[in-house]
Amino acid sequence: MTFQIRTEILADLARGAAFLGTGGGGDPYIGHLIAREAIAQYGAPDVIDVEDLADDAVVMSIAGFGAPTVQIEKLIGGGEVELALATLEHHLGVKASAIMPAEIGGSNSMIPILLAAMRGLPLINADGMGRAFPELQMNTFSANGIRATPLSVVDEHGNFAIVSADSDKKAEAMTRALAISMGLRVFVGCFPMSGRQAKQSAVRSTLTAAYEIGVAIREGRAGKDVSQSLVECLNKGGLYKNARVLFDGKIVDLVRETTRGFSVGTCHLTDLSRSELDCTVIFQNENLAARIGGRLVAMVPDLICIIDRETGEPIPTQSLKYGQRVKVVAMSAPDQLRTPQALRLFGPAAFGIDEEYVPIENF
Amino acid sequence: MTFQIRTEILADLARGAAFLGTGGGGDPYIGHLIAREAIAQYGAPDVIDVEDLADDAVVMSIAGFGAPTVQIEKLIGGGEVELALATLEHHLGVKASAIMPAEIGGSNSMIPILLAAMRGLPLINADGMGRAFPELQMNTFSANGIRATPLSVVDEHGNFAIVSADSDKKAEAMTRALAISMGLRVFVGCFPMSGRQAKQSAVRSTLTAAYEIGVAIREGRAGKDVSQSLVECLNKGGLYKNARVLFDGKIVDLVRETTRGFSVGTCHLTDLSRSELDCTVIFQNENLAARIGGRLVAMVPDLICIIDRETGEPIPTQSLKYGQRVKVVAMSAPDQLRTPQALRLFGPAAFGIDEEYVPIENF
Incomplete structure (x- = not known):
């Protein structure tokens, strides 16, 4: 299935992603505004399934990293997101051929939309969690032996770092320390992997799931009990x-x-x-x-x-x-x-x- | 003037460098042992003056970074020092043609000897301080607009990072945070510069000065008052x-x-x-x-x-x-x-x- 992230679906997608964020993943409202602007400026990115990837495709992930309490006061320009990818690409000496969200929860569902739109790259309908988690090593990529590093860390001033560590837990400690020194709202270009590795490890159809949850909440408001509409959507047999x-x-x-x-x-x-x-x-x-x-x-x-x-x-x-x-x-x-x-x-x-x-x- | 860092001069050099360390720069005894081993294994590195450098020479610096209290408990393998240089070289896409100490004080006079010996590169008889200072931006390179970044940060496990920042003070904050997360005894490959820039900014003849101070202290022990011998050496008209x-x-x-x-x-x-x-x-x-x-x-x-x-x-x-x-x-x-x-x-x-x-x- 290939579809496009059109502006009209963003509000529902952001709402569903906020739900899957289980409290974290960054503020979806801010992420929503940024993705909307990017689509207006660069056009709607194509969404592809993991199975559409060639085995040797070069997949990279992007995520905001820090504490949500900081993120609501420290907004995003957009350039830092693209710089995070470019820094990782420069270090690896290869260009990304597709973007995959590291986590679907919260604004980290929206940042990859911004990046895919800016770069004209396909966005993969999958992620490494199906939710949000606070630490770098907490995802199905790491659980399948796919490494977060080398990764790039970028702030809004253009300061950046590249991190390589002997475990993703160590990479988390180094990246967290850097993030604190850089204002605790940074962007991380991470999990460079092949299409084959993405197929081995990604949680499928999470952009779709977020969208459907967002719709269920919106439509449920017309009824007596919005939580009932939501629970029914979730229990209809999916992820x-x-x-x-x-x-x-x-x-x-x-x-x-x-x-x-x-x-x-x-x-x-x-x-x-x-x-x-x-x-x-x-x-x-x-x-x-x-x-x-x-x-x-x-x-x-x-x-x-x-x-x-x-x-x-x-x-x-x-x-x-x-x-x-x-x-x-x-x-x-x-x-x-x-x-x-x-x-x-x-x-x-x-x-x-x-x-x-x-x-x-x-x- | 070109001479060689022979094993016989190391003890005096280390003692003088410890004096110029003004309390810091890392433990000179440990540095001395490491430099001695490197010379035994790889041969004595040639020392050259800044003026011997071609204008387009590629000069890089190396320094231990952290807190001296930690360094005396967390020793050095040697590989991490070479990895710091190799990481910086990989990032820049150029190879160093000469090594310059970032600070002459303490063990940071010895680490460049280790690296120059391992790599067979000339060691420059100069540094960025003529002493030791605790922070990255505190040196005559930075004072002359030459940037510490991009720099590499490496620990004894092979974890590494590359840091790029809009000021050397910011680079210090990022590198300090990383160093803490990496155990507070790391090696930094930094201040990539041209031969021309080295001539503009380096403090000259500091290896020689450290050696002479070390000799003055040793020889002064034979007399009545070692501090008198030291003060006379320092006041004989030099740096x-x-x-x-x-x-x-x-x-x-x-x-x-x-x-x-x-x-x-x-x-x-x-x-x-x-x-x-x-x-x-x-x-x-x-x-x-x-x-x-x-x-x-x-x-x-x-x-x-x-x-x-x-x-x-x-x-x-x-x-x-x-x-x-x-x-x-x-x-x-x-x-x-x-x-x-x-x-x-x-x-x-x-x-x-x-x-x-x-x-x-x-x-």
Whole structure:
């Protein structure tokens, strides 16, 4: 299937990507504006499937990197995104023939659209997560032995670095340190791989999934319960399964700080009717685990999303506020995110959560 | 003048370089051992003057980067030094034709000997400081508009990065952040420049000066007062002038911590005979300013060195200890370090010292 990222689908795509961002991945509104401008200026990029790639195609990824709390104050020019790719290409001595999002969640779904439009390159309908994760090594490329490095790191002033490390976890540490020194909102050109490697590792059809989720939320607003429309869309049989509303309540406490290069914290909610029932969601850029009455009900890599209870609008962690009335929606991660190799990189233990991973359908 | 760095001169050279390190530049003993091994394995490198360079020669510098407190626990293999150069060469697409020390102080006089020997390249009898300074932009190359970047950063595991920044101060911030994430003992291939640029900016004959100082200390041990032999050597008319013993006493208090990627602190001394007279030396890797009875008596860029009062052995800041009996020796910096551009980069204000720069001869 080949389609185009037309301006008309961007709002739905951004909304769905924000939902899949599970709180992180960068502000989708800003990303949406940037992608719209790029399409107006350079034309709509073609979207291709992973299977359309030649085995020797040169695939590169692009992603914003930092803390979402910073990103909403430090906007994007566009040139830094193209420079990130050009820097990686120069280092490798090859040109990219297709762009693949590293993560579909949040604005990191939109940045590759900007780049593909600027460069006239095809955009691949796939990514390395089917969601968003806070660290570089947390994706299905790394889980399949495909390396994030060499990677480029670029800021809005044109400062740049190239990083090569003996593991993607080390590359994360080096890139995080650089990002902090560069203002904590940088762009990373990464995961140079062949078409064959993309076929081995990518999570398929995630641009399509984001779009369909965005549509379901928008159309659900016309009905009685937007979360119902959303859950039905998710459970209709695709990448995501076992979607359910975990909690319906309001935010009564929020601890959030920008530290170690991340936005980390805990969001406390109480039930609207019965105040004895409470829910906590902890996050590191993205939502990591949800507890109700102290008992775990969902955890990474399964997706935990907080949405506005009336409009269904996904609320990223940097926009959570005291008093917001929200629903917590969760669903199972794509199968590729639940392999033993994948769980080592981004299961609960990778985030310092002591409990063993329990798939959401088993709670 | 062309001579060779033979094994026999290394001990004197290292001792003199440690003195010029003014407390920093890395442990000269470790550097000495490494240079000795490299000469045994690869042969003695030729030393050339800056004036021997062709205008279009490709000059590159190499330096250890981090905190001296870390360096004494984290040793060097040698491969990382060569990788730093090779990484920079690969990025630039040119090969170095000569190696110039970035700083003559401490082990950073020895690392270029290792590299020149490994590569069979000539070593330039000059550097960018005539001493040591803690930050990347603090040298006469930067003061003359020659850029530290692009530069390479390499650790002992083969992890590396390339940094390009819009100023050398920004490059320092990025490289410092990277160095911390890489264990705070890394090697930096930097200041790629032409022979013409080297002639415009380098501090001449600093290898020779370090050697002569090392000899003066060794030979002075046979006499009554080693510091007298040292001061006479320094005042015989060369790069350094106005040498004097500022203080003769013992260390009665020492505050030292490894923070922000540096070893910073204050060393307090009292006079051996009259306990009412006290001296404090503050340092950031290198000694920055000395006060006696609260009054400034010497400050950067002039050189402040702490030596053992019996042997004259220079004591780097990481080896200062309570109870040590020492002399504080100071002397004027080479003229190239006292220009307005130079003082902006490494005068007292660059280190947060409020007082205006007063040359040591005016105190």
